[in-house]
Amino acid sequence: MIRVEASATSSENGADHFIVDWDGPDDPNNPRNWMFRKKWVVTVLASAYTFLSPREFHITNPVEAVLTVSIFVLAYAFGPLLFAPLSEIHGRVRLLQATNVLFLAFNLGCGFTRNKAQLTVLRFMAGLGGGAPVAIGGGLISDVWRPEERGKALSLYLLAPVLGPVVGPLAGAWIAQILDWRWIFWGSTILGAAIQAAGIWLLDETYTPVLLERKAARLRRAHGGREKMGTIPVFKTAYSETNNSWKDLLQVRLIRPFVFFVTEPIIQLFGLYLAFTYGAMYPFLTAIPSIFQDVYGLSVGNAGLHYIPLGIGMYGGAITLSVIMDKTYAALKEKAGGVGKPEFRLLSLVPGTILLPIGILITGWTADAKTHWICPDIGLVMTGAGILICSLATQSYVIDTYAIHSASALAAVGTLRSLAGFGFPLFAPAMYKSLGYSKGNTILFSVAAAVGCPVPWLFWKYGKRVRGWNKYASKV
Incomplete structure (x- = not known):
């Protein structure tokens, strides 16, 4: 019709x-009318792409150390700015698969490097391709799920990239201890090739x-x-x-993330918020191996096991919030006469803004006090839950606000976050060496609490007004 x-x-x-x-509201060709089984196949595969790229962030071999961590995250700031708007020209799936090929090629090359310069360059190039699925996949989730259904799908999708830095160090520690460190790259490339094959077979285009x-x-x-x-x-x-x-087309769409970044207050404010949130998280993540090696005298492999509590917190936060977010959104939408608003996502942000700084504080102080190792692990569980909740609620708000342009919006928001992820870990070792884990984490606690706690309340009250200042944002 x-x-x-x-x-x-x-x-x-x-x-x-x-x-x-x-062909009407029930057209089966509309991705939002696909069967739930097909939607979940798309969601799982999109999550697999985002899980793959950051999974070897914290290489344990000292040759790579902090610089190879940071240079990869730096590329995360720029890759989505290029590839997200291209996905709004050619479609999500083509760009998702093309950027994954780019990541796999350079990631494979990392395993054959002979010096730090080669590794640094190839890590940066791999990061350009690896960062793109984070923005493109968010747009894909927006394409296939209605707002009142989106919480569970987004929980799985956003769990993958934040869980990657947990699984990566855990697997990498044992690989580096048992095999050659190069197998960290070769193994992730093999996994990526399998995900790519499944994507070619199962993924259909979703962009309306x-x-x-x-x-x-x-x-x-x-x-x-x-x-x-x-x-x-x-x-x-x-x-x-x-x-x-x-x-x-290229002049209009390729510069869209940059336009968002310069002209859209929503993008600027949430970009700064995520920058401080991730800026507090990354130094903390890089300190976990040294905490359990230096304070508790564990081997590299056993110290890596203490990323598991962080992953448990993330998983628990994702499962809990996926249910709460959808139910809260549906209830508030019904109360508002059937009209959904992005601000309905922000109530779910509140527990994350509390758990994240408290978890960081508990881990640092209990480690310096040399309490039983379970005490810093409790802090890690709380931190993991806080990280996931903050990521999920804020990116859900951005997706709801920018709808058809969500990929470009996520790319723009993620720029400051990735720049913070690049810069903050570079000074973390010196900070912990000078101040200790307790005082160092107190600084991170203060940043996370001062920046994070007011956000849900300020946007709940003034969010609609701020969206009114944005050209591309939803005005509902």
């Missing part, structure tokens, strides 16, 4: 113009503008192939650009 705007307006040569849309443009192209071919020949109708979509030249 073709929805006709204004009874099919006529062009100068008599051709009728039709707006191509979905691209799918409708394909539908319009099929209709044009069916009606003669050339739009303006005689009375042949002109088929367009609501997303068709006024000027479809490559030059104009």
